[in-house]
Amino acid sequence: MKVGIDLGGSHIAIGLVDNGKIVQKDEKVFNKLNIINKKDFIENYIKEYVNANRNRIESIGIAIPGTIVDNIVKKSVNLGFEDYDIISSLKEDFNMEIKIKNDAKCAGIAEFEFGSIKGYKNAVFITLGTGIGGAVFCNGKLVEGNCFSGTEIGHMIIEKNGNLCKCGKNGCFETYASMRVLKTNLKKSLDLNDDVHGEELLQIVKNDMGNEKISGVIDKYIDYLCVGISNLINIFEPDVIAIGGSFIHFSEILLPKIKYTLLNSELLFNKRNDINIKVAELGNDAGIIGSSIL
Ligand SMILES: [Zn+2]
Numbered sequence: 001m002k003v004g005i006d007l008g009g010s011h012i013a014i015g016l017v018d019n020g021k022i023v024q025k026d027e028k029v030f031n032k033l034n035i036i037n038k039k040d041f042i043e044n045y046i047k048e049y050v051n052a053n054r055n056r057i058e059s060i061g062i063a064i065p066g067t068i069v070d071n072i073v074k075k076s077v078n079l080g081f082e083d084y085d086i087i088s089s090l091k092e093d094f095n096m097e098i099k100i101k102n103d104a105k106c107a108g109i110a111e112f113e114f115g116s117i118k119g120y121k122n123a124v125f126i127t128l129g130t131g132i133g134g135a136v137f138c139n140g141k142l143v144e145g146n147c148f149s150g151t152e153i154g155h156m157i158i159e160k161n162g163n164l165c166k167c168g169k170n171g172c173f174e175t176y177a178s179m180r181v182l183k184t185n186l187k188k189s190l191d192l193n194d195d196v197h198g199e200e201l202l203q204i205v206k207n208d209m210g211n212e213k214i215s216g217v218i219d220k221y222i223d224y225l226c227v228g229i230s231n232l233i234n235i236f237e238p239d240v241i242a243i244g245g246s247f248i249h250f251s252e253i254l255l256p257k258i259k260y261t262l263l264n265s266e267l268l269f270n271k272r273n274d275i276n277i278k279v280a281e282l283g284n285d286a287g288i289i290g291s292s293i294l
Contacts (some may be wrong), residue, residue, distance in 0.1 A: 003053075004292030005046060005062045006103065006284075009078035009130070012042055014049050015285070016056065017292035020114040022285055024053075035080050043086070047093050059097040061291035062086065063106035065133075068149060071100055077166050078130075099294035102149060106290030107244055107282070108135025109142065114289060115281040116242040124238040125280070126153065126229070129245035132174035136236055154178070158227045176224035179246045185221065189213040202249055209253075222257045229258065229277075230267035237270070244280025251279045 001023065006013045011029045015022040026049060030041045050057060064086075066076025073084040087098045101109075108117075108125035112135070117123040123137045132154030136143040144150055154174035155167050162171025175181065186205060187196055190213060196204075205214055229241065247254065255277065262268060262275055282289060 001056050001058065002292040003050065003057050003060045004106075004288035004290070005060065006106075006287030006291065007042065007062060007064045007079070008103075009065065012045060013284075013288055014046065015288035015292070016053060017289055020110075020289055020293070022288060025285075025288070038079065039081070039084065039086075039089075043089050046090060050094055054094070057096065059292075060090070060099070061106070061294040062098070062100040063103040063287040063291035064100060065103045065131075067152075068100055068102060069147070073100070099291075101291065101294055102133065103287050103291075104133025105135045105142065105144075105149065105151070106294070107133075107280070107286035108137070108290065109293065110282050110286040110290035111242055111244065111280050112137055112142075113293060115286065116244075116278045117240050120238075120240045122236065122238045122240075124232050124236055124241045126232070126241065126243045127245035127280075128177070128179045128225075128243055128247035130178060130180045132178050132228075134232075136232075136238075138236065153228070153232060156228065156231060158224065158231070173224075173228040177221065177228055179250070182217070182221045182250070185217045186214065189217050198246060198249060205250075205253065218253070218257070222254065222261050225254075226258060226261040226265065226267055230262060233262070233275075234269045240276045240278060242278045242280045244283070244286060248279050248283060255279065 001016045001018050004015050004017050010031050013027040016024040028045055033041055065078045067074045071087050073081050075082050090098055104127045107127055111117050111125050121140045125135045127133045134151055134153040136151050155172045157171045158173050159171035163175035164170055165172035165175045183201055208214055259275055259277055
């Protein structure tokens with residue numbers, strides 16, 4: 001079997017995967033560790049897990065939020081890592097194939113092979129969560145650059161001189177259209193505490209859809225989101241678009257509005273009567289499944 005590892009900003013999930021199905025899963029949280037301790041924690045946990053299941057494992061894949069160059073984590077803002085060669089560190093302990101890739105691309109690969117965009121040749125996968133990431137498939141192949149892996153869709157500029165992004169640029173898509181931005185703006189407009197949980201917020205919004213404050217925030221959010229999505233459609237003309245991340249919990253509210261705005265505004269170069277936009281199917285497991293088949 002193959003091991004898939006999903007490394008998040010504050011937690012790590014490991015799964016044993018058999019033909020796209022997770023047969024065993026384990027997770028740990030590592031809040032508030034400095035970078036050296038964080039690396040130790042992650043490596044020790046992976047080594048422990050792999051050693052305990054050694055005779056069942058044929059390969060390891062790692063999904064990580066950040067930029068990978070030549071199998072080295074060039075930069076992960078979420079984790080605070082720079083030039084981190086996690087593969088060499090792990091290979092000291094076990095001699096098996098280990099691969100690593102950006103987490104959004106791993107999730108996209110999982111959706112492409114086993115989930116919402118399976119069976120399509122040209123697809124765009126977008127993950128809307130704390131930030132925005134994505135994966136693009138053209139003619140059945142994942143689009144990747146040479147020096148850098150590319151498709152950093154969260155960092156396409158949609159507003160010149162706009163909001164400062166943590167990447168250092170201004171006006172990036174994710175500073176307007178991540179789920180974090182939507183949730184923060186909803187809480188602000190409703191005078192809610194910052195610690196109100198996503199699920200709780202969703203209920204508040206669902207129960208009060210006539211509230212002009214709520215619809216104002218959502219409409220503005222949808223406007224920005226559709227600018228970004230329309231850019232992707234105009235460039236790639238995919239057969240299907242799937243959206244994952246924490247978006248899936250709000251999809252009932254957001255998806256019809258996205259579709260309506262794309263079809264009824266002046267955003268699309270090629271006008272059409274319908275558009276194939278879906279909700280991702282694999283949820284939180286996409287990172288594990290995708291990384292296991294790298
Ligand atoms: Zn950016």
